[in-house]
Amino acid sequence: MNSRSPDLFREATEHGNLRFHLMLHEYMTNPSSRERLYTHWHQEYELLVVEEGRGIAHVHNHRFPIAQGDILFVDSGNLHSLSAEPGVPLSFYAVVFGRELICSSGNDDIQQKYILSQSSGRLVFRDHFRAGEEAWEALHPALEELRRLCLAGIPGRELLIKAALLQAWHFLCQYPATALSPGPGDRDAKTLVIKEILQFMQENYSRAITLPELAGRFHMSEGQFCRLFKSRVNMTATEYLNQYRVSVACDLLRESSAPVTAVAMDCGYGNISYFNRMFRRYMHCTPREYREADGSL
Known part of the structure; x- marks a missing residue:
């Protein structure tokens, strides 16, 4: 049985193995x-x-x-x-x-x-x-x-x-x-585009990603991009990116002793105040409180 949190993009979780999938x-x-x-x-x-x-x-x-x-x-x-x-x-x-x-x-x-x-x-x-x-x-x-x-x-x-x-x-x-x-889903062209967008965000979350960059990369206007993304992912691209970054931050806080500032930088947040605000929004505690409650360090 596996009880880890669900992933935000294509799941990296192994569902069994090749001998019993x-x-x-x-x-x-x-x-x-x-x-x-x-x-x-x-x-x-x-x-x-x-x-x-x-x-x-x-x-x-x-x-x-x-x-x-x-x-x-x-x-x-x-x-x-x-x-x-x-x-x-x-x-x-x-x-x-x-x-x-x-x-x-x-x-x-x-x-x-x-x-x-x-x-x-x-x-x-x-x-x-x-x-x-x-x-x-x-x-x-x-x-x-x-x-x-x-x-x-x-x-x-x-x-x-x-x-x-x-x-x-x-x-x-x-x-x-x-x-x-x-x-x-693989036969739906729009779904394929969304999967490519999610993969791009996964691979580049640690740096600044802007809406004009995303729209241009996938050959859409900003309005087209926003409408497509929200219709398929049920949230805006900014909300999705923030939630993904916070999920990565949770892993880093549990698994490392890196300072909170370093964790924020590693997750694409150049402003520690903004990182703390986003973390509290989604986790309902500060990064330090999360680390202390986890008890892993």
Whole structure:
């Protein structure tokens, strides 16, 4: 089980390994923050179950309310995030897995009908199963069994986990979307641009990045850039960059003894007062208080 904080861009988290490409993640989000799972993506599939609370899910181009018990399916490569009103609890668990774990070794009926048809976009899965509806009643027990098996230390559990995963995949196929969606995120040109923007911000967060630079680099006017970014990431580029920088600062404060001023500089903040203000906005404490509360130094 993995309980680290969600990443803000393409996840660096390893979801299992090449020999068994599956991982269970459990999250209890920070109720003081509006953004509970920042916009990110990964090549693996994800099945997420809301355990407590309510909020808003953003999956690819869809935005919809979620509540306790609801199930989300996130296709490979799709941007996704969760938000909730401050003070409202929101916790969930997610099973993240690679396509090869459910594939057949040859080009048989299983591969053709249920794997390749989905990855090619001919079979479109629903991204939201509301608690209590017929499709949810079929899918939810399989996910609960998956979770139980992931947490259990029984010998040979890999076989049972794969069986439960295939059962869940069966119900995804049995209750597909009623209308065609835009398809996997990698086929959406705007989503590809957003992924390139997030990668650029990740690689350059330690220096000054301006809106004119971002817009020019991606061949847009500033207005076009701002509208596209907010429509896909659900916040402005400045908000996203500040939240990412603060998340990096948290790692540095936990893992090093560097002075707070040095941490601020390493995260792209030339002004320590502005860094302290942004850190308090997102973490609700000062950098020093965060370091002391963590107890790692």
